[in-house]
Amino acid sequence: MSTVRLDRATTEAEHFVEQFFGGALSVVEYGVAFVLVLSVLVFIHEWGHYYIARRCGVQIESFSIGFGPELFGITDRAGTRWKFCLIPLGGYVKMLGDADPASMPSEAVATMSEEDKSNSFFYKSVGQRSAIVLAGPMANFIFAIAVFFVMFMTVGETFTPARISxxxxxxxxxxxxxxxxxxxxxxxxxxxxxxxxxxxxxxxxxxxxxxxxxxxxxxxxxxxxxxxxxxxxxxxxxxxxxxxxxxxGPSAPARVAEIEPDSMEEAAGLQPGDLIVELNGDLVYSASDLNNKIRDKADQPVSLTVLRGVDADVAGPEDAPADAEQVRIVLRPAPYTLGGEAEEGAEPATNTDEAEVVGTLPGIAWAPLPNITRIYSNPFHAAYRAVSETYSIGASTVTAIGQLLTGDRSVKELGGPLKIARISGDVAKQNVLSLLHFMVLLSINLGLINLLPVPVLDGGHLVFYALEALRGKPVSLRMQEYSFRVGLALVLCLMIFATWNDLAQFFGIGA
Known part of the structure; x- marks a missing residue:
């Protein structure tokens, strides 16, 4: 009986690997991508702590990527041990006097010599300790800004006017x-x-x-x-x-590029190059606007006003010259039956449970969209756009966190390490730009999450320092210790829950 259960468990595990990651080889590829992405972002975060700590005269004992047993590392001239550890789910900078990666003070702090006190994190001013702690999340934001800054100058960004067509x-x-x-x-x-x-x-x-x-x-x-x-x-x-x-959004103009031979559109008098600007007296702004307007006019006579002989850069009625030649065309949109499935090609798609007959112009091929452009920024504008985009992503993340807390967004949307690994592998397979953009998103999220006022995270430390500044004395070590234990429990529970979400979503549990 146990052999049957073991075989079944093995089969299910193999099926999970095959479906979720695409096979054993892909597991390695996804794993490597995940470790590389997370290691880079963790290094950036911890480098922020490290750099400001050194500037404040704090002795750094170790700089670790990952937790648990050390895999390999080196020791620099300042005595800092730079190492990679077995569990690649984070990292830490251990400063003189730290008892653990959460920066709880060790027992040796109370008996330190004056020389050690001058190099210890715990004997620095509240302002210096706050700056050291804040530097980690800030490094994540600066990384995002720097990547966006380079991308906006070299790759550019898509610009589509915010005009409703x-x-x-x-x-x-x-x-x-x-x-x-x-x-x-x-x-x-x-x-x-x-x-x-x-x-x-x-x-x-x-x-x-x-x-x-x-x-x-x-x-x-x-x-x-x-x-x-x-x-x-x-x-x-x-x-x-x-x-x-x-x-x-801005859509292809209602300009005829080609007419199907012997079609009803050709018979009605439409010609390639015609720009349709009115339907039954209503202005037409784009091909999608026209298609939307004729939707309920299947097999009904409609009157089209077209401009003939206008320049290709005229995209709609608002651009039309006053002396343009106008031609009136009367035709009947051909009926087309929709049913049961979502329409394609328009946002949003409309789901219908019953068949629906809509009007169409199947004999027309529309001219391509001229409104989408790619713009490249100069250094000043690139800096502004980089900060603006980082702020925008951060604000959206804060909104999403608030929606999770208020119940407006389902906690089932939380993703854990398996989901991050899957996305890391997928974007790595696409191109470098996709990978960089994903790393930027993850970096901003990492910075914001660390600022949450949860003991054991950077935000929790900052709360204690704020209380110390207000009270004129530190929060008791016992209170800090209890708080960090609760915070650690919360973080571990969140990680377990997110990982469970990954597994439950794949196996359809609770769906």
Whole structure:
């Protein structure tokens, strides 16, 4: 009986490895990627502590990547042991007087000589100790800013104007009164310059009301809206939730690139190069806007106003020259039956349980989108954008943490080391830029998590130092010890829970 159970367990383990990582060889690849990514970020974090500690005259006994037994290392001239340890899930800088990686004071602190006191972390001023502790998270943020700074100058970034080219029916955007042609200016007072920024703000605010300010025909309009909650597959066996609004971003202009021979569009008089600017008297801003407007007009006569002979850089009615040749075309959009599955090609997709007949123009191939550009920043603008992007990601992370605490976001979305390993391997297989971007995201998250006011984390130490500054004396060692034990228990429980989430999502437990 035990042999059968062992065989079954072995089979399930092999199935998990095969499905989650893609086989034994991939386990090694993912493991190497995970260790490299985490080791670099941990080194950066601990280097922040190390650098400021040395500047403050603190003697560093060891600089460790990982926990547990040492695998290998070297000792420098200052007596610091630089080492890699067996368990690659963190790291620490052990300073003179530390009893453990959590920087609890050892018994020797009370009997130190004057010379040792001058080199010990625990005899430095509150300001110096705070600076040393804060330096770790700050190093993670500085790393993110530095990577973004280089990327914005050398690789550039996609820039899509924050212009709404269409509004999907029966969506939060439609209910809130958004219109084609609206230009988004701000979300809850935060300036929006790119459509990508609008998307990020909406994704993180699923189910929470936001006020979006748009420019409509030269006047500012505030539109309160609550993004609907969409549950999506996270690609790793689990589910996540994001917000969606129901607007189309800058889309391909409603300019005809090609006409299918002998189609009803050709018979109606449309020609390649025509720019459709009106449907039944309503302005048309893009191909997606037109497709949305004819959706409920299957096999019904519609009147199109097209501009003929205009330059290729004219993308919509707002760009049209006053003397452009206008041609009126009448046709009937062809009926097309949808049913049961999500439509493709538009955001958001609409799920239907019953068949639906929509109007289409199947004989037209639209001109490509001209509005998306790649911009490269000069050093000054790159520095501004790097700080801005780091702040934006950090703010989104803080919002997500708050949603977890209030129950607005499911704790099942928490990922553990297995999920991080999987993502590390996947992005490493793509390209260096994807890997760097993932490392930046992870670095910002690492910095923020360490600032949480939990004893054993940097934020917990800072709370004790703040209390010491207010009271004029340190918090008792016994209180610190008990607090660190509770903090360590909380961190371990969180790691166990996150790892359980990884396993539960893969095996479908509780789904």
């Amino acid at each position: 269409g509004v999907a029916p029966d969506t939060p955007a439609a209910a809130a009164g958004f219109e084609s042609g609206d230009v988004v200016l701000a979300v809850d007072g935060r300036s929006i310059h790119r459509f990508e920024e609008l998307q990020k703000n909406i994704r993180i605010n699923a189910g929470s009301e936001v006020t979006i300010t748009v420019d409509r025909d030269g006047r500012n309009v505030n539109l309160p809206v609550t993004p609907a909650v969409r549950v999506i597959d996270d690609g790793f066996g689990g589910k996540g939730q994001i917000g969606f609004l129901g607007v189309y």
